[in-house]
Amino acid sequence: MEVREILQKMLNHETLSREETRDVLVGITRSEYAVEQITALLTGLQMRGVTVDELLGFRDGILETGVPARLDCDRYIDVVGTGGDQKNTFNISTCACFVIAGAGYKVAKHGNYAATSTSGASNVIEAHGVKFTDDMDRLNRSINECGIVYLHAQLFARAMKFVGPIRKALQFPTCFNLLGPIVNPSQPQCQLLGVADLNQMRLYSNVYRRLGIDFGIVNSLDGYDEISLTGDFKVTTNRYERIFHPVDLGLSIADPVNLQGGDTVDEAKDIFDSVLENRALPDRKNVVLANAAFGIQVVDQSKTIDEALALARESLESGRALAVFRKFVELNS
Structure with a gap:
């Protein structure tokens, strides 16, 4: 989904799916969005309040684009x-x-x-x-x-x-x-x-x-x-x-x-x-x-x-x- 569509959803007071916020996060790491667009998105989310799906989507994106830490133990x-x-x-x-x-x-x-x-x-x-x-x-x-x-x-x-x-x-x-x-x-x-x-x-x-x-x-x-x-x-x-x-x-x-x-x-x-x-x-x-x-x-x-x-x-x-x-x-x- 294009960032303009994401922002339009925000303007319409709609929530984003987990997949959409994951894609946004990955797009940010690829420098696909202007600073002004990211600023608008973060401001809109803060004014409305982030949902569970949106938070999970950002989490998915951070873990996907980050460095994993695979530990050799089952429960910690x-x-x-x-x-x-x-x-x-x-x-x-x-x-x-x-x-x-x-x-x-x-x-x-x-x-x-x-x-x-x-x-x-x-x-x-x-x-x-x-x-x-x-x-x-x-x-x-x-x-x-x-x-x-x-x-x-x-x-x-x-x-x-x-x-x-x-x-x-x-x-x-x-x-x-x-x-x-x-x-x-x-x-x-x-x-x-x-x-x-x-x-x-x-x-x-x-x-x-x-x-x-x-x-x-x-x-x-x-x-x-x-x-x-x-x-x-x-x-x-x-x-x-x-x-x-x-x-x-x-x-x-x-x-x-x-x-x-x-x-x-x-x-x-x-x-x-x-x-x-x-x-x-x-x-x-x-x-x-x-x-x-x-x-x-x-x-x-x-x-x-x-x-x-x-x-x-x-x-x-x-x-x-x-x-x-x-x-x-x-x-x-």
């Missing part, structure tokens, strides 16, 4: 947040990934540099001397020998560079902001996703159901895109939907101040290290344990949340999570 999980909650928390999801790996589960963490906070996953991992790669022998060695692999988004999603300048110029979120969590190039069978609002929770829930993967989506009702323990939080999975309070997990309410990620990457690195070394403030330790517990429950659905929390706590307090991280750094530096 990614833990990621959408970002954009403007809370500048420390690297909770990344810490949780190493706790999950320390509990004996495989993890393929997909991440990038910070967009709205001081330190993204790639920032804090790179600060420890890790070198990012798309070499599959090295990546498979990492997940096989220490249970976790890190996939730096910029090495895999080649299509993103074609829309980067346009997204920056627009200065408002577009549908591409929603794609990060669902374009892990290894296409994991399990994912724990943190979202900043309940509208996003509904959207991603429908996306995951269409993809047929095991998922958990979490949102703290005061606006965090992860389990912050600052109040009630909602969890939606392919098996249940429930609102939790920290006391339901036997944990205390966290002070938002204690979840701040600092003003520099070095400060974020120090907080990250303090958690894995089991010397962090209780609030920081507890939020990592809570997120890791729900991740464990997604990948191992035989576990109750209390059992999953106990596994996460044992991983952290025994030093196994730290040992996994040190091995990860050794293998990837």
Whole structure:
């Protein structure tokens, strides 16, 4: 379909099919469209709101035009947040990934540099001397020998560079902001996703159901895109939907101040290290344990949340999570 036909459909308030948005994405990577046409499309989608089929189509195109990451294991999980909650928390999801790996589960963490906070996953991992790669022998060695692999988004999603300048110029979120969590190039069978609002929770829930993967989506009702323990939080999975309070997990309410990620990457690195070394403030330790517990429950659905929390706590307090991280750094530096 010609781009003018796509734009006409947008003007007529029609939605696009999964195949149409896939074709648009591929066309963008082939430089088939003018900047003004891409800008019009992204603006129209943002004003109307992207549909599940449209989001899946863009995902199809990014994965098709990107670099695949074929891992030599059958079941593993990614833990990621959408970002954009403007809370500048420390690297909770990344810490949780190493706790999950320390509990004996495989993890393929997909991440990038910070967009709205001081330190993204790639920032804090790179600060420890890790070198990012798309070499599959090295990546498979990492997940096989220490249970976790890190996939730096910029090495895999080649299509993103074609829309980067346009997204920056627009200065408002577009549908591409929603794609990060669902374009892990290894296409994991399990994912724990943190979202900043309940509208996003509904959207991603429908996306995951269409993809047929095991998922958990979490949102703290005061606006965090992860389990912050600052109040009630909602969890939606392919098996249940429930609102939790920290006391339901036997944990205390966290002070938002204690979840701040600092003003520099070095400060974020120090907080990250303090958690894995089991010397962090209780609030920081507890939020990592809570997120890791729900991740464990997604990948191992035989576990109750209390059992999953106990596994996460044992991983952290025994030093196994730290040992996994040190091995990860050794293998990837």
